[in-house]
Amino acid sequence: MCGIIGIASNKPVSINIINSLKKLEYRGYDSAGIATLANNLINEKKCSGRVKELEKILFKTPSDGIVGIGHVRWATHGIPNTINAHPHSSDDVSVVHNGIIENSDELKEQLESKGFRFKSETDTEVITLLVTEYLKQFEPLESVFKTLKKLKGSFALGIIFKNYSDIIIGARRGSPLAVGYSNQENYLGSDSYALKSMTNKISYLDDGELCILSKNNVDFFDLNLKKINKKIHTVSDEENTSNKGDYKNFMYKEIFEQSSTAKKCINEYIDSLKKDINIYNFPFDPNKINKIILIGCGTAFHSCLVAKYWFEELTSIDVEIDIASEFRYRTLKFNSKNLYIFVSQSGETADTAAALEICRENKMKTCSVVNVVESTIARNSDWVLPIHAGPEIGVASTKAFLGQLLVLYILCLKLSSIRKDILKKDYDKNIETLKKLPEAIKKTLKSESDIQLMAQEFLKARGSMFLGRGISFPIALEGALKLKELSYLHAEGYPAGEMKHGPLALIEEGLPVIVIAPKDKYFEKTLSNTQEVIARGGKIFFITDIKKRLMSTNIRFRLRVPFLDNLLSPILFTIPLQLLAYHVALLKNCDIDKPRNLAKSVTVE
Numbered sequence: 001m002c003g004i005i006g007i008a009s010n011k012p013v014s015i016n017i018i019n020s021l022k023k024l025e026y027r028g029y030d031s032a033g034i035a036t037l038a039n040n041l042i043n044e045k046k047c048s049g050r051v052k053e054l055e056k057i058l059f060k061t062p063s064d065g066i067v068g069i070g071h072v073r074w075a076t077h078g079i080p081n082t083i084n085a086h087p088h089s090s091d092d093v094s095v096v097h098n099g100i101i102e103n104s105d106e107l108k109e110q111l112e113s114k115g116f117r118f119k120s121e122t123d124t125e126v127i128t129l130l131v132t133e134y135l136k137q138f139e140p141l142e143s144v145f146k147t148l149k150k151l152k153g154s155f156a157l158g159i160i161f162k163n164y165s166d167i168i169i170g171a172r173r174g175s176p177l178a179v180g181y182s183n184q185e186n187y188l189g190s191d192s193y194a195l196k197s198m199t200n201k202i203s204y205l206d207d208g209e210l211c212i213l214s215k216n217n218v219d220f221f222d223l224n225l226k227k228i229n230k231k232i233h234t235v236s237d238e239e240n241t242s243n244k245g246d247y248k249n250f251m252y253k254e255i256f257e258q259s260s261t262a263k264k265c266i267n268e269y270i271d272s273l274k275k276d277i278n279i280y281n282f283p284f285d286p287n288k289i290n291k292i293i294l295i296g297c298g299t300a301f302h303s304c305l306v307a308k309y310w311f312e313e314l315t316s317i318d319v320e321i322d323i324a325s326e327f328r329y330r331t332l333k334f335n336s337k338n339l340y341i342f343v344s345q346s347g348e349t350a351d352t353a354a355a356l357e358i359c360r361e362n363k364m365k366t367c368s369v370v371n372v373v374e375s376t377i378a379r380n381s382d383w384v385l386p387i388h389a390g391p392e393i394g395v396a397s398t399k400a401f402l403g404q405l406l407v408l409y410i411l412c413l414k415l416s417s418i419r420k421d422i423l424k425k426d427y428d429k430n431i432e433t434l435k436k437l438p439e440a441i442k443k444t445l446k447s448e449s450d451i452q453l454m455a456q457e458f459l460k461a462r463g464s465m466f467l468g469r470g471i472s473f474p475i476a477l478e479g480a481l482k483l484k485e486l487s488y489l490h491a492e493g494y495p496a497g498e499m500k501h502g503p504l505a506l507i508e509e510g511l512p513v514i515v516i517a518p519k520d521k522y523f524e525k526t527l528s529n530t531q532e533v534i535a536r537g538g539k540i541f542f543i544t545d546i547k548k549r550l551m552s553t554n555i556r557f558r559l560r561v562p563f564l565d566n567l568l569s570p571i572l573f574t575i576p577l578q579l580l581a582y583h584v585a586l587l588k589n590c591d592i593d594k595p596r597n598l599a600k601s602v603t604v605e
């Protein structure tokens, strides 16, 4: 998943391209590049590493030009180095690309047989040389159109042309692409977030569409090259407020925003006057839903797993969950009484978007739970339930996970109430309890200093385990994922009851084991599993919301979380695990907001 920007203007563009690339770095940050058109030449500059390295190059050797493209890369084909960085240029064409060209080897052979020579190891360069070849006979739009017909796989493209120095061509198949509008200046970008510092007027290309933009005009074309009109959205300014403020990094800010995030999300969905949940014009009759299938990736999948326990507990609806990259290749049995719910912070995750597309093609009811309401997944769903978490910049998801859990819980409560699966008094009580969540989150965050001490214990360990039962099991998975992706340490989330079926062999003297043990029906069982680990030398970090003292003196570390409600324990118990991963990563001097090898939005499969 990479970030693309293009600007056609009446004034030099390189500074705005660089500034936009900085906002796009959350999509990929192993190399960067820019190409502008000036003096009838393509001026290409690129580097491995962050955008600030590219900025240094431009400072020494500025790039003129009022039309240009830029790119930040998350490597798929070819190691992250300067040669493989985008743009990829010939004398006549320069291309930036987000996606994967699956038949690039075959196309490369064909082009080499015609005498073309490749400079990079990337799949993208085949696009550059194909367009270059077609340009000998056709205008730019036709040349690009003919090129796209040869490509298999996914792409979002920005292309500039030496001999057509006032235009940029964009094209989209499977990877997001947006157009922004301003006075004497128009933009192409991977998402609205990259464009928002320059405009709030934005259109979104759909799969198969192309656009030609110049400083004064934008034209759109469908997959048959027929001119089409695209809606111009005015995107909310709220997103523009995403900056670190006094925080040292975005992730720390986003962890500590969770109390206000919860409050905002609850206020969006709970009518405090009527003391009722409002899911607005939800288009499906809850009484005609027999099964709900929840689908996501990574942390979003973990929120699906938690929601499974809620739907089982609070409704009579059958519920399944699936990892999107698995779901999309299954032999699926569809039923018109199914409701498919897609959970995605970015709304651009390729596997989740593909899973949604399969359900749409089979005329299934679809709903998405997203943070970016202008995203592909949101726009392609029958119904959208926004999580209202505001921009989440840290690659490791924190406040968005909270928002996903909240919206899924609220939806579950509402459907249960409409179906009369839950008594009115319990429904009302759950709503009242939910309103106490923001305050409980604030209290939980106060345990940070204890967690900083805990973090020290993980530095020298060969790995760690996170254990939980029932609704705490997905939180064990999420806690392990946070530690892995932020500190690069091995960590495993496991159902506590499963340890004796093999993983207990991993337990050795001093191995840190986090036990998630809320005061629920599993508590005693979880305590027994804890003893099994202690007996084999494991170092227990016991997170619980019970008040009574634990009999065992072997539990080295106990962290108390405020008790609110068994159903809401997953939300509160996640917070110490986010802080633990954060502080271990800090002690290891890892890059908190941009962990190695990762990107915020995985728009390739």
Ligand code: AGP
Residues within 6 Å of the ligand: 297, 298, 299, 300, 343, 344, 345, 346, 347, 348, 349, 352, 395, 396, 397, 398, 485, 599, 600, 601, 602
């Ligand atoms: C979360 O910490 C991870 N960065 C990752 O697992 C993420 O949740 C996953 O890629 C799904 O992203 P999405 O929510 O934008 O679809």
